[in-house]
Amino acid sequence: MTIKILYFAALRDALGCAEESIALPAGVATIGELRAYLAGRGEGWEALQSGRNIRAARNQRMAQPGEAVQPGDEIAFFPPVTGG
DSSP states (O other), X not given: OEEEEEEOHHHHHHHTXXXXXXXXXXXXXXXXXXXXXXXXXXXXXXXXXXXXXXXXEETTEEOOTTSBOOTTOEEEEEOOOOOO
């Protein structure tokens, strides 16, 4: 299953990339599992570790960690934002 992942704001800067397409490995079926998988990539990717205040969206709608990831989904990760 291939999905597109977008990274925004300070998270994009920390990771050094704005987007990527990946084939999900076996055992990664939810947004929370995807985040943990990405955080395990090593240096820099720990910005996505559990416990850090990172939000997620699935197909441009806010999403919870337990939400399933489907083929062709666009998943976005971003730090919380404030408005004024």
